[in-house]
Ligand SMILES: Nc1ncnc2c1ncn2[C@@H]1O[C@H](COP(=O)(O)OP(=O)(O)OP(=O)(O)O)[C@@H](O)[C@H]1O
Ligand SMILES: Nc1ccn([C@@H]2O[C@H](COP(=O)(O)O)[C@@H](O)[C@H]2O)c(=O)n1
């Protein structure tokens with residue numbers, strides 16, 4: 001392992017490198033990109049690098065994902081957006097999805113996962129951001145079972161409730177769930193069902209918690225550091 005990093009000895013300290021290499025996300029990255037280079041003969045370049053992006057309603061997931069996608073070349077799949085598209089198409093699930101979203105509840109996993117699976121298969125990047133999924137332990141367990149992988153990384157945007165409410169009420173995109181009655185329900189669902197998912201992945205060392213207050217650019221600077229360190233490691237491993 002250390003021979004791969006020998007050429008870096010002038011630019012990075014051994015201690016820093018050791019701490020990076022102990023990070024579980026970096027370990028996965030090393031395994032993924034090492035095999036890209038053909039070291040173990042596994043064609044893992046077809047295996048996507050999956051990042052779940054979580055946070056309460058209005059915490060800024062979509063806003064930050066767009067920036068990550070444009071700067072780091074990720075495909076951005078928003079579970080909520082996929083459901084809204086399905087709801088507006090002549091789909092057999094359209095009415096059900098509309099009712100669930102209006103109530104701020106969680107759409108059955110089988111529906112959401114089939115939309116995510118289709119989107120992953122047609123993504124043009126093998127680095128995927130899944131925004132707003134999994135929303136519950138049921139979502140998480142179903143994804144791991146049906147898709148057969150765990151995320152490589154989880155980004156969690158931590159934002160105070162009053163800030164999230166203010167942002168949603170100012171969003172003005174005509175969403176059927178951007179009203180105070182539904183927002184209250186979404187906040188409760190987030191605490192009751194989504195936080196256990198964050199705790200699950202935290203216990204596995206996969207979560208990068210980002211303070212989601214401040215300007216969009218200030219928050220992105222925190223996010224950028226996470227992805228820049230991954231890109232740096234990837235660049236090192238490509239030599
Ligand atoms: N740092 C910020 N400061 C002020 N407004 C912001 C910030 N980040 C995002 N916004 C705005 O807040 C609103 C919600 O942001 P966004 O849609 O990205 O959140 P989200 O987490 O995807 O929400 P949802 O879960 O409801 O889809 C948008 O109108 C967005 O422009
Ligand atoms: N995994 C998911 C994601 C979303 N939903 C439903 O869509 C609504 C909007 O989601 P956003 O991420 O765009 O806020 C959400 O409140 C849920 O009703 C879902 O069921 N499952």
Ligand SMILES: [Mg+2]
Pocket residue numbers: 061062078080132
């Ligand atoms: Mg969103």
